[in-house]
Amino acid sequence: MDYGNGGDHRQGRVLLVGGTHGNERNGLWLLDQWRQHPGQLHRHGLAIELVVGNPAAAHANRRYQERDLNRSFRPELLDDPDASQYELRRARELLARHGPGGNEPCLVAIDLHSTTAAMGNSLVLYNRQPASLALAAALQRHLGLPIYLHESDLHQSGYLAACWPASLVIEVGPVAQGLVCGAICQQSQIAVETALEALSQAREGAIPLGSELVVHRHLRSIDLPRHDDGSPAGLVHPGLQDRDWRPLRAGDPLFLAMDGTVTAFTPEQGEESEHCWPVFINEAAYGEKGIALSLTRREVLPVAAAWAASLTALAKRLKQDLS
Amino acid sequence: MDYGNGGDHRQGRVLLVGGTHGNERNGLWLLDQWRQHPGQLHRHGLAIELVVGNPAAAHANRRYQERDLNRSFRPELLDDPDASQYELRRARELLARHGPGGNEPCLVAIDLHSTTAAMGNSLVLYNRQPASLALAAALQRHLGLPIYLHESDLHQSGYLAACWPASLVIEVGPVAQGLVCGAICQQSQIAVETALEALSQAREGAIPLGSELVVHRHLRSIDLPRHDDGSPAGLVHPGLQDRDWRPLRAGDPLFLAMDGTVTAFTPEQGEESEHCWPVFINEAAYGEKGIALSLTRREVLPVAAAWAASLTALAKRLKQDLS
Structure with a gap:
């Protein structure tokens, strides 16, 4: 199966994922809330796909069923016809449906996570895709969020978000597994809405990024x-x-x-x-x-003009939802 | 089976239980630590039985397997030969072995719990057994711990600790399920050692309790x-x-x-x-x-002379371990 980006001409939505880990309940809570009360999420005019990452694990209130979904997006596993664990099947399904080359394509992925560590409201990036760096820079400029640049880790790979041409992981803690906590939900929502606002600004070609991005690069x-x-x-x-x-x-x-x-x-x-x-x-x-x-x-990266250009080009293909 | 107190003449140990809920890992950690390094626990000369409450759930890092062990100590369930869930069998086993009338009897039970709620270092009592009130009063006097008197709850019953003639639940939080946290372990250990010291003092007939006990009585x-x-x-x-x-x-x-x-x-x-x-x-x-x-x-109970007398009588039957 081709999980490519589907070319650079198709329109797509913003993918908003919760429950990639089924016992991280705050993202799941927000998805429920936004489905039942769409007015509770300020969409900034963008068409959004709300998706539960790992429905079976979410139902069981477990991180995963057979393997960690958020380490399952590895080409050699996805392409192996003999690899049939639940999470691998789910990863293929998500890409086939909402991948950039999927049936209902999404161009940007925002993946909501929580942690028992005292990370506060923070972002995780897995690579230096220019559009993702631009999005992270916009959030850091608006909210001051710290960024874990989790790149080049030989022991950990296969992350969901890394499969989209622009992505963010919003990682909030500390909160226990299995627990919905109002402040964690609020922090997650603020980060999501700021990201949507940034995408909307990029769509208009007017995204202000500042001059520096502070990242904490994985050692x-x-x-x-x-x-x-x-x-x-x-x-x-x-x-x-x-x-x-x-x-x-x-x-x-x-x-x-x-x-x-x-x-x-x-x-x-x-x-x-x-x-x-x-x-x-x-x-x-x-x-x-x-x-x-x-x-x-801790490293300070100069914000490159190419970041905003990349995000803007992508954002111009984002579907609008002006309902 | 008779789960009675075995009369008031037998000697017994102090039962120290962790992992009554298998995903509350801090008590389990302490049990491991004290088994591997007995010198890490100040026993105050008392013979102690270290027991994992729910071994199967602890192995699986789950609260329980089939039903909550800490709601399973109900006579009508324990006496029902058709009731064979894992936790009911385990409850019978614990009572048969370490109950006050058991083969290796214990007279005092201290049950280590943790919670995702911000309870701090706290105590839970399920009834007003005089000896338990005395023990709680000693801990409150030394450490200032708040006490949840969880009595007369028609919806929740069957607690492990309530089966022993004197008992305490040490409840510490907040901490996530499945997580070992040093500060939670330290707080638990301080409470345990203070309880053992109080029992040792009671054994000598010299337990100072103060004049008042502040409890938070369940409504x-x-x-x-x-x-x-x-x-x-x-x-x-x-x-x-x-x-x-x-x-x-x-x-x-x-x-x-x-x-x-x-x-x-x-x-x-x-x-x-x-x-x-x-x-x-x-x-x-x-x-x-x-x-x-x-x-x-919040209620203030006057400390009754009968509390110390009851605990002292019980403590005099506690086995010593002067190794």
């Missing part, structure tokens, strides 16, 4: 200390908990072992010169992935 | 507004979230409906004269029980 992830049998031998140090987006210095505590031993942060080669910035500290779902936190480097 | 629970099909039509109002243990006044916001309507708190008859105090606001596991929060009344 590596760190696992808990573990026993020989794989079970955790320590926990995230209480002094590190909830310190997402704050600088981590050599010698700062990372983990507290069962026997009371403290593991301190030791920069690897190339990490000494500047601070590292941790994100996704103690996300409940990442234990099975061997991730207790991820380290990033 | 009723309130469910979210719901659609006809049972699905939630609103969420806990952001202004109420995390305000456990703080007074709720008539007119304060309770819920925010999908259409934006705010439901305000309306006291029922008998509730007008004083403030109500909410607890367990937005506990993730209580959605299925139809509980968005519970209301309590």
